[in-house]
Amino acid sequence: xxxxxxxxxxxxxxxxxxxxxxxxxxxxxxxxxxxxxxxxxxxxxxxxxxxxxxxxxxxxxxxxxxxxxxxxxxxxxxxxxxxxxxxxxxxxxxxxxxxxxxxxxxxxxxxxxxxxxxxxxxxxxxxxxxxxxxxxxxxxxxxxxxxxxxxxxxxxxxxxxxxxxxxxxxxxxxxxxxxxxxxxxxxxxxxxxxxxxxxxxxxxxxxxxxxxxxxxxxxxxxxxxxxxxxxxxxxxxxxxxxxxxxxxxxxxxxxxxx
Numbered sequence: 001x002x003x004x005x006x007x008x009x010x011x012x013x014x015x016x017x018x019x020x021x022x023x024x025x026x027x028x029x030x031x032x033x034x035x036x037x038x039x040x041x042x043x044x045x046x047x048x049x050x051x052x053x054x055x056x057x058x059x060x061x062x063x064x065x066x067x068x069x070x071x072x073x074x075x076x077x078x079x080x081x082x083x084x085x086x087x088x089x090x091x092x093x094x095x096x097x098x099x100x101x102x103x104x105x106x107x108x109x110x111x112x113x114x115x116x117x118x119x120x121x122x123x124x125x126x127x128x129x130x131x132x133x134x135x136x137x138x139x140x141x142x143x144x145x146x147x148x149x150x151x152x153x154x155x156x157x158x159x160x161x162x163x164x165x166x167x168x169x170x171x172x173x174x175x176x177x178x179x180x181x182x183x184x185x186x187x188x189x190x191x192x193x194x195x196x197x198x199x200x201x202x203x204x205x206x207x208x209x210x211x212x213x214x215x216x217x218x219x220x221x222x223x224x225x226x227x228x229x230x231x232x233x234x235x236x237x238x239x240x241x242x243x244x245x246x247x248x249x250x251x252x253x254x255x256x257x258x
C-alpha cells in the first residue's frame with residue numbers, strides 16, 4: 001500500500017498504511033492459500049485495524065479510502081466511531097448485494113461485448129450468479145482453472161471502468177499472481193456482500209465523499225443516497241471522471257489537507 005503515502009504530507013501526518021489480510025505482503029497470501037479465506041471477513045479486518053491502531057498507540061485517526069476501501073472505512077467507523085476523526089472517501093461503494101448484482105450483471109447494458117465474454121468464460125451453471133461461478137472456480141483446487149478464471153475476471157474489471165475518458169488499463173493485471181490474489185479477494189467479498197448487513201445506521205462522524213459522474217460500475221446514486229442520510233457528510237461529484245481520476249485524486253488530497 002506504499003503508493004497511498006503520496007496523498008499525505010509526511011511533515012503533517014503520521015501515515016499508517018497496511019496490506020489487507022490475504023494480499024500484498026500479508027501472510028498467508030490468498031493466491032497461495034485459499035483456505036485462509038475462512039478468517040478473512042470484514043469484521044476480522046476491522047479487528048486488524050483496531051489491533052494496528054492500539055499497537056501504534058493512535059488515539060484517533062483520519063481514515064481515508066478508495067473504492068473497496070470506502071466500504072471498509074465506513075464499516076470501521078460504524079464499529080468504532082470514537083476512534084475516527086474524519087472519513088475521506090473516493091469512489092464510494094458499500095458492496096451491497098444490489099451493487100454486486102449491478103457490477104457483475106446489470107452494467108452489461110453499457111458493455112455488452114465485454115460482458116458476454118465475461119459471462120461465457122464464467123462456467124456458470126444454470127441459475128448460478130456470475131460472481132458465485134467465478135468464486136467457485138477461483139477457490140478450486142485446479143490451479144490452471146483458477147488462473148483462467150482470474151484472467152477473465154480482471155479483463156472484466158478493466159472493461160467496466162472504461163467510460164472514463166482518461167482510462168488506462170491497470171498494468172497490475174498483467175501479473176498472473178496479482179490477478180489471482182485480486183480476483184480471489186474481490187469475488188470473496190462480493191459473493192458475501194462484504195459480510196455486512198444493510199447500512200441502516202451511519203457513523204456520526206464527519207465524512208467527505210468524492211465520486212466520479214462517469215462511474216457506471218459504482219453509480220453516483222450510492223454516495224448521493226449516503227449523503228442524503230448522513231448529516232455530517234459533504235459530497236463532491238466530479239462529473240467528467242469515472243471510478244478514480246486525476247481531479248478526484250486532487251480533491252481527495254485537498255480534503256485530507258483541509
